[in-house]
Amino acid sequence: MFNPDTITRFNNTETPFYYYDMGVLNQTLQACHNASAKYGFHVHYALKANFNPKVLDMVRSFGFGADCVSGNEVKAAVEHGFSKTQVVFAGVGKSDKEINLALDTDIFCFNVESVQELYIINELAKAKNKTAKVAIRINPNVDAHTHHFITTGLDENKFGVNTWQLSEVIEALRACPNIQFLGVHFHIGSQITDMEVYKSLCIRINEIQTWFEDHGFTVKVLNAGGGLGVDYHNPDTNTISDFESYFKVFKDFLNVRADQEVHFELGRALVAQCASLVSRVLYVKNGQKKNFLVLDAGMTELIRPMLYQAYHEIENLTQKSQPQTRDLKYDVVGPICESTDCFRKDVDLPESFRGDLIAVRTAGAYGEVMASGYNLRDRVQSVYSD
Numbered sequence: 001m002f003n004p005d006t007i008t009r010f011n012n013t014e015t016p017f018y019y020y021d022m023g024v025l026n027q028t029l030q031a032c033h034n035a036s037a038k039y040g041f042h043v044h045y046a047l048k049a050n051f052n053p054k055v056l057d058m059v060r061s062f063g064f065g066a067d068c069v070s071g072n073e074v075k076a077a078v079e080h081g082f083s084k085t086q087v088v089f090a091g092v093g094k095s096d097k098e099i100n101l102a103l104d105t106d107i108f109c110f111n112v113e114s115v116q117e118l119y120i121i122n123e124l125a126k127a128k129n130k131t132a133k134v135a136i137r138i139n140p141n142v143d144a145h146t147h148h149f150i151t152t153g154l155d156e157n158k159f160g161v162n163t164w165q166l167s168e169v170i171e172a173l174r175a176c177p178n179i180q181f182l183g184v185h186f187h188i189g190s191q192i193t194d195m196e197v198y199k200s201l202c203i204r205i206n207e208i209q210t211w212f213e214d215h216g217f218t219v220k221v222l223n224a225g226g227g228l229g230v231d232y233h234n235p236d237t238n239t240i241s242d243f244e245s246y247f248k249v250f251k252d253f254l255n256v257r258a259d260q261e262v263h264f265e266l267g268r269a270l271v272a273q274c275a276s277l278v279s280r281v282l283y284v285k286n287g288q289k290k291n292f293l294v295l296d297a298g299m300t301e302l303i304r305p306m307l308y309q310a311y312h313e314i315e316n317l318t319q320k321s322q323p324q325t326r327d328l329k330y331d332v333v334g335p336i337c338e339s340t341d342c343f344r345k346d347v348d349l350p351e352s353f354r355g356d357l358i359a360v361r362t363a364g365a366y367g368e369v370m371a372s373g374y375n376l377r378d379r380v381q382s383v384y385s386d
């Protein structure tokens, strides 16, 4: 990702910035496309992971659809050339304004998260003399075996309809003439690397689809959501997620009917590895027990470590080319006035100095999109390999 020319370029660039390796993005998208297309699966890109315009353009060029979680994401997807027939819209708290915008856009499908939401969409669609296409987001009570901060498919989570509410759902569907039932939707969490979890999900999807069929509904769409993880520990040696195994689980275990469409919504696995947050060391504090590297980037540029206890590889790009230096342990911290503004503790790094370039790796997903203006910080910039 960082050849000497790139580092020379960084030396002349104001930090902090997100560095996008467009070659890595292209290869990742190609791998996902190849692995899904051979089974005829439809992939929607979850915009919330990264809506950088250059990223969106490349994602769209592979023919992926858009998975949106706000009205503005629906708008951004269409503005960036995603076909409205490939836009899906999820979210536990869709406002009337957002629903109306999606109705006016004639999106492919609302992923509906409660019975009450079904009635509201029906009412708003009726006022426009339209029919809204919906999939019901069902909480399958499958444990994603991921960090509890980012699991969404258990009964106690706020997302989706629980299975014991399904009879209420069909009652509502029958009572709502301005709703067209397309199918079922699931999304059980993020950063999932254990394929057994997806196997369990397939088994639950099969049961739930049979339940709908037994009640007289045709299930045209099975949407399995996203959540495929990436290797935060080995960004250089394991850059591309195992899309082949991922899609094969669904090919092997999902009971797909004739004329049925299988949909996915991947975010992190498509964009995480293509970007790093690059910053400079402002100060080195050598304590008696601890050394600190104070960077010019912090939680205002990348909040994942502080928000989810997320792990990121951290590299000193300046000292990397001088292998004779000794390794020290540093707490790598940001400049923000919060004690939690720490990227990682006890990081092994070559002895580091003011002005060194530090890369925080695997920062393409849920990085730049969560940047904030706290402390009235400048908006983080983006730099592209091309």
Ligand SMILES: *Cc1c(COP(=O)(O)O)cnc(C)c1O
Pocket: 046, 048, 049, 067, 069, 090, 091, 187, 189, 190, 191, 225, 226, 227, 228, 265, 266, 267, 268, 269, 365
């Ligand atoms: C966030 C989200 C996704 C994407 O999740 P990743 O873990 O980034 O793949 C997919 N579907 C829904 C409904 C989401 O909210």
